[in-house]
Amino acid sequence: MGAIDKIIPSNLHKSQLDQWFDQRFESKMAEREAAHVPSLAIIATKGTLDWAYPPFILASTASALGWDVSIFFTFYGLELLKKDLHLEISPLGNPSMPMKMPFGPQWLKDINWKIPNVVMAGMPGFEKMATGLMQQTVKNNGVASIEELRSICIEADVKLVACQMTVELFGHSHDAFIPEIQDWIGAASFLPVAQKSDVCLFI
Amino acid sequence: MNTHATQTLDARGMNCPLPILRTKKALSGLNTGETLAITSTDPGSIKDMQAFCKQTGNELVSSDANQGEFVFLVRKA
Structure with a gap:
């Protein structure tokens, strides 16, 4: 003093x-x-059709709010950055997933088909069918496709970064991924981004 | 649809977060003080539009519900 x-x-x-x-x-x-410009850092680790939505919805919305957004794609999350998206959904071991018909009369649509795991596991093509039904449900409800949300993110300058270790681990080729990926990095490079962010989500 | 707005946006049939994303895109093409009228059918868009305007500083001039359709008027800041 x-x-x-x-x-x-x-x-x-x-x-x-x-x-x-x-x-x-x-x-x-x-x-x-x-x-202050708010910032969002997302770590996307899942590669199924249902889990593809949260990172892209949150990222595109945050960018519309004027936030700075980065997404780090690691493990199965890398599937979301493939040039050709073949995302599937599995009702097996996913008891919260409603199994409803996206077409037909209303009474039919309202039925939640409780199919035993043993049937889902044993029936060939069951996941393909579930994926098809989910895609139809998404379309019927005016929900954007993953491709659409991803393009919106790219347009809005959401920073897409991918995990280099996963590429080596699973033997992926860089050519299979969209060119908009800004960097191939490791945990040590993304953690400082996460540290500085206002919101950090692990999905 | 509000005919006094500088521009209109039909977001009917779209679900979260598309009405907000399209609003943001349409606003980026307007000048400060110009207005955008948005029509949507997503009930979630009422709260989302308020939050969007509060966060981005654009003015939510009006928000009306009419037979399952929601009409918003936003003035660009």
Whole structure:
């Protein structure tokens, strides 16, 4: 406090100085908050049709709100960056997934088909059928396709980065992925991005 | 559809987050003070449009519900 005592006029009381400081601090903090661009960092680890939605919906919406967004795709999440998307859904071991017909009369659509796991596991092509039904349901409800949401993210400058280790682990080729991937990196490169973000999600 | 708006956007039949994404895109083509009228059928768009405008600083001039359709008027900041 010695140095401050020297520059404060003796007629200025400490409480006045405190009051001035509090006001100044408040206004500077408000200024800083107003100028702050929020940021979102997502770690996308799943490669099925249902799990493909959350990262792309959140990223595209955040970018519409003016946020800075980065997504780190790792493990099965890399499937979401393939040039040709062949995302499937599996009702097996997924008890919360409703099994409903996307077409036909309303009474038929309302039935939730409770199919035993043993039947789903044993029937060839069951996942293909479930994927087809899900795609139809998405279309009927005006929900965007993954391709559409991904293009919106790219247009909106969402930073897409991919895990180099996964590429080597699964023997992928870089050519199979979209050219808009900004970088092939590892955990050590993404963690500092996550650290600085306001919101960080592991999906 | 509001004919006083500078531009209109038909987001009927679209679901979350498409109405917001299309709104953002349409607004980027407008000048400050110009308005965009959006029609949607997604019930979630009422709250989402409020949140979008609050966060981006654009003004939500009006928000009306009419027989399952929602009409928003947004003025670009």
